[in-house]
Amino acid sequence: MTTPRPFGRALCAMITPFTDAGALDLDGAQVLADRLVRGGCDGLVLSGTTGESPTTTDAEKAALITAVREAVDGRASIVAGVGTFDTRHTVELALAAEKAGADGLLVVSPYYSRPPQDALEAHFREIADASGLPIVLYDIPARTGTRIEPDTLIRLAGHPGIVAVKDCSYDFLGAQSVLSRTELAYYAGCDEHNLALYAVGGAGYVSTVANVVPGRLRAVLDAFDEGDTARAALLQQRATRLIELTMASGLPGAVTVKGLLNALGLPAGPVRAPLRPAGRETVDGLLAAYESLTAS
Numbered sequence: 001m002t003t004p005r006p007f008g009r010a011l012c013a014m015i016t017p018f019t020d021a022g023a024l025d026l027d028g029a030q031v032l033a034d035r036l037v038r039g040g041c042d043g044l045v046l047s048g049t050t051g052e053s054p055t056t057t058d059a060e061k062a063a064l065i066t067a068v069r070e071a072v073d074g075r076a077s078i079v080a081g082v083g084t085f086d087t088r089h090t091v092e093l094a095l096a097a098e099k100a101g102a103d104g105l106l107v108v109s110p111y112y113s114r115p116p117q118d119a120l121e122a123h124f125r126e127i128a129d130a131s132g133l134p135i136v137l138y139d140i141p142a143r144t145g146t147r148i149e150p151d152t153l154i155r156l157a158g159h160p161g162i163v164a165v166k167d168c169s170y171d172f173l174g175a176q177s178v179l180s181r182t183e184l185a186y187y188a189g190c191d192e193h194n195l196a197l198y199a200v201g202g203a204g205y206v207s208t209v210a211n212v213v214p215g216r217l218r219a220v221l222d223a224f225d226e227g228d229t230a231r232a233a234l235l236q237q238r239a240t241r242l243i244e245l246t247m248a249s250g251l252p253g254a255v256t257v258k259g260l261l262n263a264l265g266l267p268a269g270p271v272r273a274p275l276r277p278a279g280r281e282t283v284d285g286l287l288a289a290y291e292s293l294t295a296s
Helices: 025-036 059-074 089-100 115-131 148-158 172-181 192-200 215-224 227-239 240-247 254-261 282-296
Strands: 010-013 043-046 077-081 103-110 135-139 163-166 183-189 203-205
Touching: 010 215, 010 240, 025 043, 025 227, 059 077, 059 089, 059 183, 089 115, 103 115, 103 163, 115 240, 135 148, 148 172, 148 203, 163 172, 172 183, 172 192, 183 192, 183 254, 192 227, 192 240, 192 282, 203 215, 203 254, 215 227, 227 240, 240 254, 240 282, 254 282
Parallel strands: 010 043, 010 203, 043 077, 077 103, 103 135, 135 163, 163 183, 183 203
Antiparallel strands: none
């Protein structure tokens, strides 16, 4: 069996850098994008959860795609987050992302309104019908309030424009059920699942932690592909503390990653309200975990 990998294996859910004044920092985005690709990322996912998409404008989203595309210059895929709680607005963003040069679209379940599964399926189909770009369905019910049920994913897999899933469902059995019955490319959306999902046929990951250590996470997949499963497990385990502090500290990943990137002197800047920056104690803990990982 050949696992489909339409956007590569190692994808980063890239932050959206802002200036100290809170404006979109396109120069910083280009510097960060180049660093991530040189560090081993096959693809960059823009304007997702980690990219603070709810607080960026439509114009900012399009400008970010254009700037990152220029910086990447064909070296990695660009997947643009376009999902909203409004089907019509999501279609508009999908068409704008296509025009700006994205290679694919990340479409999250409509949040707040919590549509039933038939309405959810119709939402995704309308977006897939409207755009010429391949679509990654983003299943993150803890944030949206609505699960994309496995049966719904299996039906949607029949649409030629729907090619992948970013899985943040924390339902490992459900993911395997869809993997076994479809040709959808399954990307781990939770860093602690990167190796586990890959080992059962997943396509790779869309990682928040990759903003900081892209090469360390890619090395896990490389070791597995080389048949050294023991080393792959060891490398995944070594990253656990940084993953834990980044993703399970009670703060959103955008907050923790930006705090660490700023401490390392890399482009990040502030988060936008209602988020607030990480405190000194949090950043110190992240720095200690980062230094321990990169020294190993």
